[in-house]
Amino acid sequence: xxxxxxxxxxxxxxxxxxxxxxxxxTNYSPAYLxxxxxxxxxxxxxxxxxxxxxxxxxxxxxxVTFDTTLKQSLFHITASQPADSATYLCAxxxxxxxxxxxxxxxxxxxxx
Amino acid sequence: xxxxxxxxxxxxxxxxxxxxxxxKPISGHDYLFWYRQTMMRGLELLIYFNNNVPIDxxxxxxxxxxxxxxxxxxxxxxxxxxxxxxxxxxxxxSSFRFGGNxxxxxxxxxxxxxx
Numbered sequence: 001x002x003x004x005x006x007x008x009x010x011x012x013x014x015x016x017x018x019x020x021x022x023x024x025x026t027n028y029s030p031a032y033l034x035x036x037x038x039x040x041x042x043x044x045x046x047x048x049x050x051x052x053x054x055x056x057x058x059x060x061x062x063x064v065t066f067d068t069t070l071k072q073s074l075f076h077i078t079a080s081q082p083a084d085s086a087t088y089l090c091a092x093x094x095x096x097x098x099x100x101x102x103x104x105x106x107x108x109x110x111x112x
Numbered sequence: 113x114x115x116x117x118x119x120x121x122x123x124x125x126x127x128x129x130x131x132x133x134x135x136k137p138i139s140g141h142d143y144l145f146w147y148r149q150t151m152m153r154g155l156e157l158l159i160y161f162n163n164n165v166p167i168d169x170x171x172x173x174x175x176x177x178x179x180x181x182x183x184x185x186x187x188x189x190x191x192x193x194x195x196x197x198x199x200x201x202x203x204x205x206s207s208f209r210f211g212g213n214x215x216x217x218x219x220x221x222x223x224x225x226x227x
Binding site: 034044098102 | 154215218221
């Protein structure tokens with residue numbers, strides 16, 4: 001069956017360090033993968049999209065990689081700040097429908 | 113531009129009552145999605161519309177759930193009768209589907225508690 005896996009344990013890091021979050025998937029052949037940020041009491045907010053033919057995408061302090069062989073995406077936040085503390089969700093398009101399916105998200109806590 | 117607007121933000125009601133959640137998508141967006149989020153199951157797609165027409169409602173848990181989109185600027189999700197296990201945060205999202213890989217824009221959700 002199709003599965004999207006994100007680490008359910010919170011990631012705790014020190015301010016200024018690079019945070020790396022993982023999204024693994026099985027039984028998908030996604031054409032693209034998206035990353036969203038969700039703050040408590042708010043809806044998810046789109047951050048980045050990466051296509052299957054792209055290895056890496058950057059936006060300011062954010063970097064996303066997409067390895068279709070490993071079936072994995074890594075999401076990096078460099079020079080992390082306490083304001084980056086949130087839950088980060090990955091989403092994969094499923095079966096050519098263009099409708100993304102979401103992972104359950106990983107909580108990031110950046111300590112000052 | 114105003115984002116996706118959902119109402120109410122919070123709803124507390126007793127089991128058996130009818131619940132209606134409302135959503136106003138971003139103007140110009142042709143896709144509208146209803147999701148439910150719980151700790152146990154994460155973010156689940158319930159139903160989505162394209163140009164006001166329901167396309168896939170396979171995520172709707174039971175016949176107690178229904179959704180409508182009478183026009184491009186309004187949608188409702190109704191639960192009748194409500195049960196305690198329906199307690200969750202319900203999100204509405206919209207997108208402009210051009211090229212098949214556009215991001216979704218979410219509202220801030222309705223936190224529903226069924227007592």
